[in-house]
Amino acid sequence: MPTVAIAIFSGVQALDVAGPVDVFSEANRFIAPADAYEVKLISAEAAPLRASNGMMLIADATFGQARGPFDLALVAGGPALPDTAPEAPLLEWLANVATQCGRYGSICTGAFALGHAGLLDDRNVTTHWQHAAQLAAQFPKARVDFDRIYLRDGQLVTSAGVTAGIDLSLALVAEDHGPHTALAVAKRLVVFAQRQGGQSQFSPYLTAPADDTSPVAKVQAHVMERIRESFSVKQLAEVAGMSARNFARVFVQETGVTPHEFVERARVDAARKLLESSGAALKAIAYDCGFGTADRMRIVFTKRIGATPMQYRERFRSA
Structure with missing residues (x-):
């Protein structure tokens, strides 16, 4: 019987826990009893703890009691993890079980706990x-993929935010028992067995500049107000009042992307809003957002967010 251990803590994201637990529990309906998953919640103490949404959870065992080995060990995420290092017992448990497990990893921001435990270097x-x-x-020694729903690097598995823990767990079930079992579980849970596209389809490309009075912010506003137009670095440099060479250097320094990259992201963002909120024809949206043609918009969308404009509209358009 394969054993699955999920580490929890005060302030854990409840869905990071419930999603994987339900996947493995539902999988047990479709596999032989001898192969059924045994899922245990592990925490620093056996006392009830409160999740970030107020739900109370109780672990099956403490870190001291559950030393492994496990077939799979996961640490769930929580809203505070990116800014607050986990307590030592959790980190010690992660470092210990990682050396004994067939697979180990994280759900959502649980990756920060893995990082503090020294388990992300060169992965x-x-x-x-x-x-x-x-x-x-x-x-900085970790190779972070900003767009994947889940990722496997050898024994290490990590997932994107919240419900992506379900995607990761379904993928692991597929590894263990085949895609037909994973599909049966997905149907029971009324989710996709394998989502198309990456996280980019859920995230905004553009963020507000740190200084909205800077020359770079002025250029960004200029582009977004005239998104239908074409832009060259020389034209944008003139808006900023800089030489083209200096402007390109400063823009990358302040935004982390080239001017061309920003313009393309701005077009995608503008198109996404129209796809979500209107029934306008794709060729009209492509023209209004500066892509020129619907074919060009489709190419950029597929590259940027892993979905065509039509697929994006079907998933996110408001009723």
Whole structure:
């Protein structure tokens, strides 16, 4: 009987726990009893703890009692993890079980706990899109993928935000018992067995500049107000009042992307809003957002967010 241990703590994201637990529990309906998953919640103490949404959870065992080995050990995420290091017992438990498990990893911001336990160095990992840059900054030896729903690097498995723990767990069930079992579980839970696209389809590309009075912010506003137009670095440099060479350098320094990259992201963001809120024809949206043609918009969308404009509209358009 394969054993699954999920580490929890005060302030844990309840869905990071419940999602994987339900996947493995439902999988037991479709596999032989001898192969059924035995899922245990592990925490520092056996006393009830409160999740971030107010729900009370009780662990099956403490870190001291549950030393492994396990077939799979996961640490759930929590809203405070990106800014607050976990307590020592959790980190010690993670470091210990990682050496004994067939697979180990994290759900959502649980990746920060893995980082503090020294388990992310030189590994390919992902986390919630909103905290991916922060994870990369805190643990620069990790190779953080900002867009993946889940990711496997050898024994290490990591997932994106919250419900992505379900995607990861379904993928692990598919590894263990085949895609037909994972599909049966997905149907029971009324979720996709494998979501198309990455996290980019859920995240905004553009964020507000740190200084909205800076020349770079002026250029960003200029682009977004005239998104239908075409732009060259020379034209944008004139808006900023700089030479083209200096402007390109300063823009990358302040935003982390090239002017061309920003313009393309701005077009995608503008198109997404129209796809979500209107029934306008794709060719009209493509023209209004500066792509020129619907084919060009489709190419950029597929590259940027892993979905075509039509697929994006079907998923996110308001009724």
